Amino acid sequence: MKRPTSDHDYHQQHQCSRQWRPFLLCLGQELAERLGPDGARALMRRLGGAMSRERPLPALELLPDLEAAMNTLWSDMDWGWVELQDTGDALRIVHHCAPLDAAFGVSARAWSGALLEGAYEQWLKAAGAGERLRVRQMPGSSNSPDTTLVFVLTS
Amino acid sequence: MKRPTSDHDYHQQHQCSRQWRPFLLCLGQELAERLGPDGARALMRRLGGAMSRERPLPALELLPDLEAAMNTLWSDMDWGWVELQDTGDALRIVHHCAPLDAAFGVSARAWSGALLEGAYEQWLKAAGAGERLRVRQMPGSSNSPDTTLVFVLTS
Amino acid sequence: MKRPTSDHDYHQQHQCSRQWRPFLLCLGQELAERLGPDGARALMRRLGGAMSRERPLPALELLPDLEAAMNTLWSDMDWGWVELQDTGDALRIVHHCAPLDAAFGVSARAWSGALLEGAYEQWLKAAGAGERLRVRQMPGSSNSPDTTLVFVLTS
């Protein structure tokens, strides 16, 4: 085996469960071909929302408590960890160590992050964010060399 | 936690990687709703074929060698194990301990097995089975109380 | 790969995490050689007690609640599942699907079950069983063809 180029590279290769990696890679290629990036984003958004409905957070009001509850669920699934940052006029959601590149491949970055977009939007709505608010992935973040993804809750 | 009803029940609950179970469950519900069982079967068949192209078998001619090579790959992914049975006029493929119920739910049995159908067909064609042969899941097997799936290679 | 002889055989081979199987196998051989079966049993008993102190149960009084709390912890670790049976004059503890054979090998059965012995004794003492009670593994159970282990709480 060629050695990894860095610890980050090693973890990215190993974070996705070996059981589903071939399936998820092929699923990603199929989705990209059949639906295109926009269609794949829309599907991932719906799936992310459905995942959050399957695994609801307890009722909490304070950001640090919400963040801790999210991190408990993400940690249990080995999906990385999140920081919720109140920037005064918006909520910034910084997600680290997502297994999305490991599962769907780097070429899926144009759409795979929408899974987290949908998941956070559903959790934040259930926590009382207004129905008209949307979680959006920050465009630059899909070109980043690492796997940190940044989302913003906006109206 | 309610205790499992049997060892089989325990293994069925635990065989699917915790990392992807919520995603795969939601994916299964989405596919069933949007595509119906026939559409979901067709998609799973394509994905199974793509998985086998991603993980080709070495060139082998004898059934026991093919079976052993398949079991090496399935074991590495924890997808169960297979028996290839030459019944004289057909090839019977008996797959045990698939993680499909654990991943997609028992309600997905009408279509989830097509993933293995596509995988076996692709492997057997690459091993020299004629292009006109098809692998078909035996109808009864989706009602079975366990997770054994039976397929037949026919013209 | 030689195919498994049964579903039970398959699960027994696959239930132990691939990360620690070589280490645990070698640890078991070292313990058996250096300490003998009695010494290995004594060490496993202490380790089982320490594990239960690390992962205490919530305070519960009814057997079904204790059983459910134990099963939640075992399930989270994929260590199988337990039935607590009040036989009138004793408490029978039936543990299914332990990963001990998969980890330490079948030849370790003379001592590996003591890990669960120590774990159950510690949990039951913390739950109010008298200090003089002991959990003992039933002798026959280590010859059983499957991985069910039976323990009894006695004075």
Add this chain to the structure above:
Amino acid sequence: MKRPTSDHDYHQQHQCSRQWRPFLLCLGQELAERLGPDGARALMRRLGGAMSRERPLPALELLPDLEAAMNTLWSDMDWGWVELQDTGDALRIVHHCAPLDAAFGVSARAWSGALLEGAYEQWLKAAGAGERLRVRQMPGSSNSPDTTLVFVLTS
């Protein structure tokens, strides 16, 4: 859950299989108490050697080929990755992303690295390094903030 302090912290917490983490933590505490750091180092060295005998490398002569063969085995177990560096007068072995801190705790660093020491020594002897050569962990490396471990093969 408190959020991790960094991606490195996250991976360190999650790299050890959930199935064996409580057992390995308690084992480490027991070994440190009963054997002291020197005794624990000696035991880990023997276990590392035994692990390498269980999983021998194919016969190879060139360093890059040895390195690749080691990385295939480490990757399969999710034990990190290694660089073999010929410094002219010695062989430096740099092991990244070992799951030892995650398994035995940071307090075990005084002895846990001896597991890799024994593993590399056995592999290198089997590959033809002289019987009188020893693999030694570089002292400073156990204080490093990360999980990189450095070993040297010396006479």
